[in-house]
Each structure stands twice: as C-alpha cells, then as structure tokens.
Amino acid sequence: MKSLMQAVIAILVVCALLFFAADRLESAGSKGNKDTITVFNWGEYIDPDLVKQFTEETGIKVVYETFDSNEAMMTKVQQGGSAYDIAVPSEYTVEMMKEEDLLIPLDHSKLPNLQNIDPYFLDLAFDPGNKYTVPYFWGTVGIVFNPTKVADHLTFTTWKDLWDPSLKGKVFLVDGAREVMGMGLNSLGESLNAKDEQLLRQATDKLITLSPNVKAIIGDEITPLMINNEATVALTWSGQAQDMMWENEDLDFAVPEEGSNLWFDSFVIPKTAANIDGAHAFINFMLDAKNSAQNNDYVGYSTPNRAAMDLMDPEVIEDERFYPSEALRDKLEVYENLGLEWLGKYNEYFLEFKMSIR
Amino acid sequence: MRKLSIGSRLYLVIVFFILYAPIFYLIYYSFNSGGSMNEFESFTLEHYKAVFEDSRLIVILINTVIIALLSGLIATVIGTLGAIGIVSIKDKKMRNTLLSLNNVLIVSPDVVIGASFLILFTMIGVKLGFASVLVSHVAFSVPIVVLMVLPKLLEMNTSLIDAARDLGASKKDVLTRVILPYIQPGIFAGFFLALTYSLDDFAVTFFVTGNGFSTLSVEIYSMARAGITLTINAISGLVFLVTVLVVIGYYYFNNRAKLKNGEVRR
Amino acid sequence: MFNKASKGSLLPYVIWIALFVIAPIALVVYYSMLDLKGNFTLENYQAFFTPVYLKMTLTSFWYAFLITAFTLLIAYPTAYFLTKTTHKHLWLMLIIIPSWINLLLKTYAFIGLFGLYGPINAIVEVFGLEPQQILFTDFSFIFVSVYIFIPFMIIPIFNSLDKLNPTLVYAARDLGASSFTTFRRVIFPLTIDGVKSGIQVTFIPALSLFMITRLIAGNQVITLGTAIEQQFLVSQNWGMGSTIAVFLIIIMVVIMSVTGGQKKGGRIR
Numbered sequence: 001m002k003s004l005m006q007a008v009i010a011i012l013v014v015c016a017l018l019f020f021a022a023d024r025l026e027s028a029g030s031k032g033n034k035d036t037i038t039v040f041n042w043g044e045y046i047d048p049d050l051v052k053q054f055t056e057e058t059g060i061k062v063v064y065e066t067f068d069s070n071e072a073m074m075t076k077v078q079q080g081g082s083a084y085d086i087a088v089p090s091e092y093t094v095e096m097m098k099e100e101d102l103l104i105p106l107d108h109s110k111l112p113n114l115q116n117i118d119p120y121f122l123d124l125a126f127d128p129g130n131k132y133t134v135p136y137f138w139g140t141v142g143i144v145f146n147p148t149k150v151a152d153h154l155t156f157t158t159w160k161d162l163w164d165p166s167l168k169g170k171v172f173l174v175d176g177a178r179e180v181m182g183m184g185l186n187s188l189g190e191s192l193n194a195k196d197e198q199l200l201r202q203a204t205d206k207l208i209t210l211s212p213n214v215k216a217i218i219g220d221e222i223t224p225l226m227i228n229n230e231a232t233v234a235l236t237w238s239g240q241a242q243d244m245m246w247e248n249e250d251l252d253f254a255v256p257e258e259g260s261n262l263w264f265d266s267f268v269i270p271k272t273a274a275n276i277d278g279a280h281a282f283i284n285f286m287l288d289a290k291n292s293a294q295n296n297d298y299v300g301y302s303t304p305n306r307a308a309m310d311l312m313d314p315e316v317i318e319d320e321r322f323y324p325s326e327a328l329r330d331k332l333e334v335y336e337n338l339g340l341e342w343l344g345k346y347n348e349y350f351l352e353f354k355m356s357i358r
Numbered sequence: 359m360r361k362l363s364i365g366s367r368l369y370l371v372i373v374f375f376i377l378y379a380p381i382f383y384l385i386y387y388s389f390n391s392g393g394s395m396n397e398f399e400s401f402t403l404e405h406y407k408a409v410f411e412d413s414r415l416i417v418i419l420i421n422t423v424i425i426a427l428l429s430g431l432i433a434t435v436i437g438t439l440g441a442i443g444i445v446s447i448k449d450k451k452m453r454n455t456l457l458s459l460n461n462v463l464i465v466s467p468d469v470v471i472g473a474s475f476l477i478l479f480t481m482i483g484v485k486l487g488f489a490s491v492l493v494s495h496v497a498f499s500v501p502i503v504v505l506m507v508l509p510k511l512l513e514m515n516t517s518l519i520d521a522a523r524d525l526g527a528s529k530k531d532v533l534t535r536v537i538l539p540y541i542q543p544g545i546f547a548g549f550f551l552a553l554t555y556s557l558d559d560f561a562v563t564f565f566v567t568g569n570g571f572s573t574l575s576v577e578i579y580s581m582a583r584a585g586i587t588l589t590i591n592a593i594s595g596l597v598f599l600v601t602v603l604v605v606i607g608y609y610y611f612n613n614r615a616k617l618k619n620g621e622v623r624r
Numbered sequence: 625m626f627n628k629a630s631k632g633s634l635l636p637y638v639i640w641i642a643l644f645v646i647a648p649i650a651l652v653v654y655y656s657m658l659d660l661k662g663n664f665t666l667e668n669y670q671a672f673f674t675p676v677y678l679k680m681t682l683t684s685f686w687y688a689f690l691i692t693a694f695t696l697l698i699a700y701p702t703a704y705f706l707t708k709t710t711h712k713h714l715w716l717m718l719i720i721i722p723s724w725i726n727l728l729l730k731t732y733a734f735i736g737l738f739g740l741y742g743p744i745n746a747i748v749e750v751f752g753l754e755p756q757q758i759l760f761t762d763f764s765f766i767f768v769s770v771y772i773f774i775p776f777m778i779i780p781i782f783n784s785l786d787k788l789n790p791t792l793v794y795a796a797r798d799l800g801a802s803s804f805t806t807f808r809r810v811i812f813p814l815t816i817d818g819v820k821s822g823i824q825v826t827f828i829p830a831l832s833l834f835m836i837t838r839l840i841a842g843n844q845v846i847t848l849g850t851a852i853e854q855q856f857l858v859s860q861n862w863g864m865g866s867t868i869a870v871f872l873i874i875i876m877v878v879i880m881s882v883t884g885g886q887k888k889g890g891r892i893r
Contacts, residue, residue, distance in 0.1 A: 362705060362708050362709065366701070366705040366708070367705075369701060369702070369705060370702065370705050370706070370709075370715075373698065373702050373774075374718070374719075376771065377719065377722045377771070377774070378722060379733075379737060380722075380725075380730040380733035380734055380737060380771075381722055381725055381730070381733070383733040383736060383737055383743075384725070384729055384730070384732075384733050387736075395732060395733070395736055396736075435636075436636045436637055436640055437637070439633035439634070439635075439636060439637055440633070440634060440636070440637025440638075440640070442633050443633045443634030443637055443638075444634070444637075446634075454880065454881055456641070457880055458876070458877045458880045458881070459641050459645050459646070460641070460645075461824065461828055461876055461880060462645050462648075462649060462873055462876070463644065463645060463648075464824075464825065464828045464829050464876075465828045465829065465831060465832055465872050465873060465875075465876040466648075466652075466832065466869060466872065466873070467832045467834055467849045467852045467853055467869070467872075469852065469853050469856045469857060469865075470648075470652060470852060470856065470865070470866070470869045471648065473856060473862070474647075474648035474651045474652060475644070475648065477651060478643075478647060478648065478651070496640075497640065497643075497644035498644075500637070500640055500644075502776075502825060504637075505780075505821050505824055505825050506779065506780060506783075506821065506825075508817070508821060509780055509783065509784055509817035509818045509820070509821045510783060510784075510787075512817045513784060513787065513814075513817060533633075543783045543786060543787070544780075544783055547779040547780065547783055550717075550720045550779075551720070551723075551775070551776060551779065551825075553724060554720065554723040554724060554775070557724050557726070558723070558726065558727050560728070574726065575726055575728075578726050578728050578729060579728055582728070586728075586729070586732065590726075590729065591729070594725050594726060594729055597724075597725070598721070598724075598725055601721055601724060602718075602721060605714070605717045605718070605721065606714065609711070609713065609714045609717070
C-alpha cells in the first residue's frame with residue numbers, strides 16, 4: 001500500500017511540474033498575444049519559419065494542428081467543438097465541404113496577393129470564381145520508377161507498361177480507391193470520374209490481370225521504399241515522387257499519356273472559424289511571392305503561385321515532370337465529387353481487386 | 359534461487375535484442391545528416407538541436423506525457439476497483455456480461471472509438487482539448503487494467519480475507535491491507551500497459567482533440583504524407599533514454615532504500 | 625466477505641461502462657442500421673453476409689490465432705526465465721519500455737530492418753545467400769504483430785509465475801516428477817489465469833489490427849479492422865463500418881463466453 005501511495009504522489013508531482021513547464025513554454029511563445037488563428041493542415045506541409053514570421057509581422061499567434069486524411073479532417077470540422085480558422089483540403093473534399101455547407105466564402109478584397117496565382121489555377125470547376133478556396137499546392141498522379149532497374153523499353157508514358165511481364169511482383173500501388181480505380185479506368189481510355197457500373201467492372205477485371213505484378217498496396221510508406229531501392233515501380237502522387245527523387249537521384253517520374261489525375265490542395269476557411277480576419281491575413285501572407293517561394297523550397301510540391309515561380313530556381317519550374325505544360329495538363333482530369341454512393345462502389349471494386357493480389 | 363542456464367540466458371538475450379532492435383535503428387538514424395532513415399551519410403547532432411529549438415514540439419511532448427501519466431493513473435484506479443467489484447459478483451452471467459462489456463473497447467478499432475467519442479462529446483457540449491483527450495484515454499485504458507488485475511484477484515486466497523475479517527479488520531482495512539498489497543503487481547502492470555495504450559494512440563486522440571491541443575502520436579501520423587522528419591527520431595531517442603535512466607535509477611534507489619530499512623524485497 | 629468489502633468499488637467502473645461502453649455501442653448499433661442517406665435499413669447486415677466479408681472474417685480469425693499462438697509460445701518461456709533473474713522487476717520494466725515508443729516509428733524502422741538492403745539481409749548475404757524478400761510476407765506481418773503484443777502477454781504470465789509458491793514445485797520434484805511433468809501438472813495450471821488474461825489482450829485486439837496490415841503486409845492481409853477503417857475514413861459509409869464493428873463485438877462476446885466458461889463464478893478459488 002505504501003509503495004502504491006508513493007507512486008500516486010510521484011505521478012501527480014511529475015504531472016504538476018510538467019504542466020508548469022508547458023505553461024511557461026507556451027506563454028513564452030505567444031508573448032501575451034490575444035489574437036490567434038488555428039491552422040489545420042497536413043503534417044510537415046508548411047515551412048515553420050514562415051509561421052513564426054507571420055506572428056512577428058502581424059502579432060497573430062498561430063496554433064497549428066495536423067491531420068492525416070481529408071476525410072478525418074472533414075469529420076472534425078463537421079462535428080465542431082474546436083475553432084479551426086484555416087484548413088487545407090484536397091479538391092474533392094472541398095466539393096463535399098461545400099455540399100455540407102462547411103465553408104465560409106472568402107473576401108477577395110482582403111486577399112490582394114491572389115493576383116500572384118497563375119490564372120490557370122483559378123476559377124476551377126470545383127470552386128467557380130474561387131468563392132471558397134485559394135490554391136496552395138497542386139500535382140498529378142503518375143508512376144515513379146527506377147530506370148536503372150527496369151527494362152529499357154519501359155518509359156511509363158503509357159499505363160500499359162505496368163502490365164509488362166518483366167515487372168512481375170515489382171509494382172507498388174498507392175492505397176487509394178480513386179487513384180487505383182482511376183488508373184484502371186484511364187488505362188481503358190475512360191474517364192477517372194466514370195459513373196458506370198459496367199465500366200467499373202471492366203476496370204476491375206483489367207486491374208485483376210495486373211495482380212501478378214503487384215507487390216503491395218501501401219500508403220505513405222512508399223517513400224522510404226522507393227528511396228531505398230526496395231521498390232522499383234510505384235503508382236503515386238507527384239508530390240511524394242518529388243520527395244523521393246530529392247533523396248534518390250536514380251528515380252524518374254512519368255505521367256502516362258492516356259490521362260491521369262490533377263489534384264489541388266487549397267486553403268479554405270471552415271465554418272468553425274473564430275478569427276476570419278486573421279485567417280484572411282494568413283492566406284494573404286502565404287500568397288506573397290517571396291513567402292510562397294520560401295514555402296515551396298521547404299515543402300517541395302508544385303506551386304500555383306506564378307509570382308513565386310519567378311523567384312525560384314529555374315531548374316525546378318522548368319521540370320516538365322512536375323510542372324507539365326498546359327497542353328499536357330489539359331489531358332489530366334480533376335476528381336469530381338462522385339457522391340457517397342459511387343464513392344462506396346469505387347471502394348467495393350477496389351476491395352475486390354485488393355483481395356485478388358495474393 | 360537457481361541460476362539460469364546458458365540456454366535460457368541466450369533466449370532472453372535474443373528476446374531483448376529483438377525488442378530493442380527497431381529502437382536502436384531509429385536512434386542510429388537520428389544522428390544521420392542525410393535527413394531521412396535511408397543511407398547514413400555522416401554523423402550530426404543537428405536533429406537534437408532542432409528538438410530543443412522547437413518549443414511547439416516540446417510542448418506537445420509534455421502534453422503527451424501528462425496525458426499518459428494522468429490517464430494511466432485514473433484508469434488504474436477505476437479499473438482496479440472495477441476488477442475487485444467484478445470478482446465479488448456471484449452471478450456468473452452478470453460477471454461474464456461485465457467482462458464482455460469491459461472488452462468492447464479493446465476489440466473496437468480506434469476509428470470507431472474515436473468517432474463515437476467525438477459524437478458523444480459534441481452531443482454533451484464538451485469543449486474539445488485537454489479534458490476530452492484525457493477522459494478518452496482513461497476510457498480506453500480501463501479495460502486493460504481490469505484484465506491485468508483480474509488474474510491476481512482470481513489467484514488470491516479467500517481465506518486471507520476471511521481471516522482478516524475474523525480478526526476484526528474493517529472493510530477499508532481489508533482493501534488496503536490485504537487485497538491491494540496482494541494484487542499490487544497486477545496494478546502496476548495495468549498502469550504500465552495503460553501508458554502504452556495512451557502513448558500509442560493516434561486515431562482516438564485525433565478525433566477528440568481540438569483547440570490546439572496535440573500529442574506526439576497525432577503529430578507523427580500526420581507527418582506521414584510529407585515524410586517523418588528525423589527530429590521525431592531524435593525526440594523519441596531522448597524520451598527513450600530518459601525513460602530507461604529513470605527506470606534504472608528508480609529501481610536502484612528503491613532497492614538501496616529497502617536494503618537500508620532492512621526490508622526484504624518481495 | 626469479499627463481496628461486502630468490494631461491491632461499492634464497482635460504482636466508478638459501472639459509470640465508466642455506461643458512458644464509454646454502452647453509449648458508444650448504442651451509437652454504433654444505431655449507425656449500423658442507417659444507409660448512406662440516413663434512412664433506416666438492414667441492408668448493411670445483408671452486405672456483411674457476402675463472400676467478401678465472410679472471407680475477411682475468416683482471415684482475421686486465422687491471423688489473430690496465429691499471432692496469439694506465436695506470442696504465447698515466445699512469451700511464456702520469456703516470462704518464466706525472467707522470474708528467475710536476480711533483478712526480475714527491472715528486467716520486466718525493460719520489456720515494457722520499447723512499447724512506449726511510437727508504433728508508426730517502429731514500423732518504419734521494421735521496414736528499414738527488413739528491407740532488401742537492410743541489416744537482416746546484409747547478414748543473410750554474409751552467409752553467401754541471396755537477399756530475401758521479407759517485407760510484405762506473412763512472416764513479416766506475424767513477426768511485427770507478435771512484437772507488438774509480446775509485452776501484453778509476458779506481463780500477466782510473469783505476474784502469475786512470480787507469486788507461484790516454489791515449495792509446490794519442489795514438492796513435485798521430490799515426488800519424482802520430471803521437469804516437463806512438473807510444468808504440465810503444477811506450474812502451467814497455476815498460471816492459467818495469467819495465460820488467459822494474456823490471450824485475451826492479444827487475441828481480441830489482433831482481430832481488429834489495421835495499420836500494419838498495410839504497412840508491413842502491403843494489404844495482402846485484409847482484416848475486419850482494416851475494412852472498418854476504410855469504411856469510416858475512405859468510403860465514409862459509417863453504416864457499413866458500424867455493422868462490421870457490431871460483428872466484431874459479437875465475435876468477441878462469443879470468445880469471452882467460451883473462454884470464461886470454466887471460471888467458477890463468485891468464488892475466488
């Protein structure tokens with residue numbers, strides 16, 4: 001009993017000390033600012049120095065919270081209970097959030113830096129007139145591969161190359177129903193937004209013929225595997241491909257010509273916002289050419305900020321793999337919000353394919 | 359006490375080696391100047407420097423530890439009392455029902471727990487943050503405590519309690535002088551495994567947190583998309599080192615104190 | 625006598641059950657009867673009885689069984705030898721500490737360790753063998769799962785072995801029992817409660833393992849836990865996700881009543 005009581009007291013004392021320490025650290029960081037905004041973003045998806053700089057310039061303290069999937073983020077915003085002033089969803093989630101009435105319209109007069117954005121990335125189908133969104137980063141879905149380890153004739157400018165018999169047990173796919181089913185549909189020459197049971201069936205059958213080549217269907221862990229030369233061919237997002245190629249210079253990336261996906265992550269102000277002015281100030285700050293260039297340096301994804309691109313290393317922005325020309329971009333499709341029923345069907349077919357890979 | 363044979367020593371060495379291998383792997387790469395857990399380039403301490411410069415990360419770490427310790431403590435109290443209550447139930451059906459209910463949270467995937475707790479909290483109107491995370495961690499740690507305490511209680515000889523009662527011990531005395539000391543190893547086991555549950559939880563915390571409160575797990579999981587930085591390796595390495603030192607230090611002093619007092623370690 | 629001393633202690637526990645077990649179960653059952661549009665339906669239950677989900681149930685069972693069996697096989701001797709060491713409580717603590725380091729990080733470490741160019745294959749090559757594909761195999765999946773559950777199995781077994789009265793063992797040996805007979809007839813039966821507890825805290829969560837099915841098994845193993853995760857977070861079909869969760873809970877209750885059957889109700893032996 002004595003040792004139990006001792007343990008209880010020890011734990012309480014340690015907690016009290018830690019509370020005190022955390023409190024001191026937090027108040028030291030904020031310097032007594034009352035104005036705060038809460039940014040809800042993917043982890044490691046912003047340069048922390050910029051966040052500090054924003055606080056120095058405006059006096060607004062930034063609380064940074066992170067999420068690991070669009071859907072989980074949306075659930076949190078939907079349920080409320082926490083004041084998120086800015087979130088960074090992908091475009092199909094923007095559509096869903098619009099549908100659910102979870103977004104606050106932007107006041108463009110407070111976002112003068114919006115003019116820095118390449119007009120190509122404004123006024124897109126998922127948000128006409130940029131009523132709710134400001135583009136943050138964009139990219140494609142394609143194939144990252146190791147040219148030193150695959151047969152020379154494989155350039156992955158066509159999806160067919162994935163079916164090449166020499167790739168038996170070598171292909172890694174990203175664990176996303178839209179991405180994989182989309183690839184199946186694209187390889188048949190169909191739209192990756194198809195709402196047609198028969199086409200989905202065909203795409204699934206086509207994918208099942210790919211099974212012998214598929215080593216694994218995984219998520220973000222693909223990055224270390226590609227870097228370590230564990231994997232030779234992977235279907236993934238361009239942003240991750242950029243991360244991989246940064247670390248492993250042998251790798252190459254291609255977006256097949258039959259078409260693929262074009263994606264956007266955007267700033268939005270969700271309904272939960274408590275400091276709408278602060279949120280606008282933050283978005284505008286991030287749109288600044290210099291800041292955006294600096295952020296791009298840190299994150300490494302493709303930026304839609306034209307003014308920032310002028311400040312960046314020309315080698316980066318001239319890389320057609322990550323900044324494809326407009327002609328190429330026009331072949332790509334943006335995910336449409338399929339609605340839950342069709343999303344469910346895509347997932348059921350994807351599950352069927354997944355169960356076939358062993 | 360008989361000495362362990364070479365074979366059994368070797369067995370233990372292998373088990374320990376495997377348990378610690380991934381941790382040493384993480385720590386090894388925390389000294390990598392290369393920036394990721396691939397190819398070791400050259401030795402650097404920059405990631406450790408980064409830990410101390412990042413006050414947000416340190417606050418998150420402190421939050422994580424506070425939540426783990428407090429939730430572990432509260433869950434241990436509730437769980438221990440619950441386990442004592444469960445064994446006192448005579449009705450076998452009732453007992454099994456309680457035990458089944460106890461295990462529901464162990465079998466439920468984190469998303470289900472997280473989502474239903476979130477709905478629960480927003481229904482009641484609880485402000486999301488420290489309190490909601492703490493309560494949730496207590497909630498999912500209680501069952502493991504019960505399951506750790508239960509076998510000790512079942513082994514306990516009832517005649518011990520009867521004897522104590524016959525000798526005029528009050529209910530409270532029976533609890534504090536007879537039952538608790540006997541089941542103490544189970545209580546500690548429950549507490550330590552509750553810490554494991556709490557420290558490892560991502561999904562539940564993610565759903566029920568808010569207003570800037572975050573734990574290390576949430577940070578780490580949401581970094582996966584853009585790549586986990588070696589700063590995280592460094593902070594984990596530090597946590598690991600401190601934990602090992604605290605445990606060994608505590609054990610050493612405790613033993614010495616006991617020797618001084620002439621107590622025999624049970 | 626035990627009863628009177630302890631009935632009152634149930635109160636906080638029962639409150640916990642009501643708030644955090646009964647209420648969520650009610651929610652889950654409610655959601656399981658809703659379709660995507662929020663209408664009342666039993667379609668989800670129908671959907672569960674399709675080959676896909678039944679196959680998944682069997683897979684989950686099979687792997688949970690394998691994981692539990694291997695964990696027990698490794699944990700029991702470990703716990704037994706640990707009780708014989710001089711600083712046994714310290715060693716026990718050192719078994720738990722690795723479980724306090726974030727699981728995702730450790731999984732990434734395993735991906736590195738098991739890799740074609742990782743340290744394990746480096747050793748394999750020293751022996752002149754070809755590098756082996758370890759990741760994305762049943763072996764790696766079960767290995768990492770066992771790794772996760774080992775402390776949960778060792779601790780309860782250690783606790784029951786630790787208090788085992790050594791005179792019983794000596795008596796058995798004096799009476800001429802071999803080590804194996806002593807173990808089978810004396811030690812093992814006396815630690816059965818610890819073993820049961822260990823099996824429960826391994827088997828039950830192993831049924832709903834999810835993250836490492838993707839990270840380590842590359843989705844070649846799909847368990848009910850993975851399916852629930854997907855339904856909630858990807859398809860956003862909370863109805864179907866909840867339905868699978870309901871079945872998981874039912875399966876768990878069945879297991880509980882089967883393994884709990886031999887316990888003598890109300891008596892503490």
